[in-house]
Amino acid sequence: MRASCSISVPRYGPRASLLPPAEKLGYRLVVDLYPKQKPAPVKTVKQVLPGEPRPVVIAIDAGHGGEDPGALGATGSHEKNITLQVARELKRQIDREPGMSAILTRDGDYYVKREDRYRKAREARADLFVSIHADACPGSCETARGSSVWVLSTRGASSEAARRLADRENRADLIGGVSLDDKEDSLAAVLLDLQQGATMDASNAVAEHVLVALRQIGPTHRRQVERANFVVLRSPDVPSILVETAFISNPAEEKRLKDPSHREKLAAAIVDGARNYFRMMPPQGTWFAANADKFRPSRHVVGRGETLAIIAERHGVTPGKLRSANKLASDSLRVGDVLDIPAG
Ligand SMILES: [Zn+2]
Structure with missing residues (x-):
């Protein structure tokens, strides 16, 4: 939803929300004005000397942000805040790993367009794109639980629930005023499909490793990597996965997501999965390739x-x-x- 204001408030950003009927009042549209946060510049990755192997670069994408709050938790947490906390913890852990370096596509509460999320990953020459989200099961399924790992499927979702989840996550692009199928004619779609073949194989492999690592810290939502048409994963050249960290709509899981020690475990599992993947399939010129015989x-x-x-x-x-x-x-x-x- 987009809010428009007739007064000029350059330093403040509007955020609209629909409140349910209460007492004598019906539905209310509330527009809050919040100080606008300036997007932080993308931090550069670890520096290497000429001739030295470079670290693998992981672009961490905290889902939603700013006027797009994402899903609403059982006791009112916003997905956008949880995803940012997990993303920052993940970056902290990746940066202390040998041969790995991370950048964040968003490091504050502001809206980032899908193209800008990719652009930042590409500018940092990312070897992997990890989008962080928290699932919600609206309605009466508050017992739905467990993390899940997703890869792109341009040919159909792995289930009806998968299609609905992708619809919900993809809506972020509409909130920002960009149509999902903007400029996407059939030729472009075919080219994208071709380019994505190799990247999708790599995405699958890394997703399997991350899912196995997540299984060590608790039950996952499904046993297998899931597939759906997430627009944020449609990068033709960077292997991309989406991690639904837990169900924010489940009170017990929402509580765990708010606990820094649980977020640490979650991030450690993602690092573990990524590390295993890069050990098996080290990109050329990287520290992992230089040390392949040790692994x-x-x-x-x-x-x-x-x-x-x-x-x-x-x-x-x-x-x-x-x-x-x-x-x-x-x-x-x-x-x-x-x-x-x-x-x-
Ligand atoms: Zn999300």
Whole structure:
């Protein structure tokens, strides 16, 4: 919703909200004026000397912000504030990791357009884009719980609930006055599809790793990475995932999201997943590529189309060794299964 003011208030930004009927009053449209926060410039990533391997760069995207509050929590928290707190904690942890560096696409309570979120990631030459959100289940499903990890699907959502969630998250672009399908003719859509193929494979792989890491800190909403057409993930050149940290509409989960120690665990799980991914698939010229021989992955998350033989070959072990290390009765694997990788 956009509010218009007839008076000039250059230093203040309007925020409109619809209040439900109370006592004799019907629905009320309330326009609040808040001091406008200046968007902070994108912080530069860790400096490297010429010839030295560069760190991988992770662009952390705190969902919503400013006039777009996102979902409303069970006791009134706004998603935009939770996402920013998680994003800042994630940046703090990434920056202290060897070979990793992070930037924030938003570092305050202001609205950032989708294109600007991408632009900041691209300017920082990000290797990964992680959009942080908090889910809500409107209506009577306040027991819905658990985090989930999403990747883009341009061909359809993994469920009806997935489609509804994407609709809700995508609405942010309408709040900012930009049409979702702005300038998107069919040719552009086809080109985007082609370019996205490789990026989507990488997105899938990193999403699987992050989901496995999140499972270590509590039950996830679903066992598998989910797919829907999130516009914020439609970057053709940067692998992108969206993490719904928890259900803000569930009072117990809202409380946990407000707890700094839980946010620390959440961020640590995302770092863990990203670290595992970069160890397995280090981008060229990075610290991870330079140290590849030190990192023998100890586990593998089964991705789509992977067979026992393919996984064994990739890790330089025989299928038999892989089978016995994981006590597998048959060679059939399910996407998302975690395999221990024995020494080669
Ligand atoms: Zn959101």
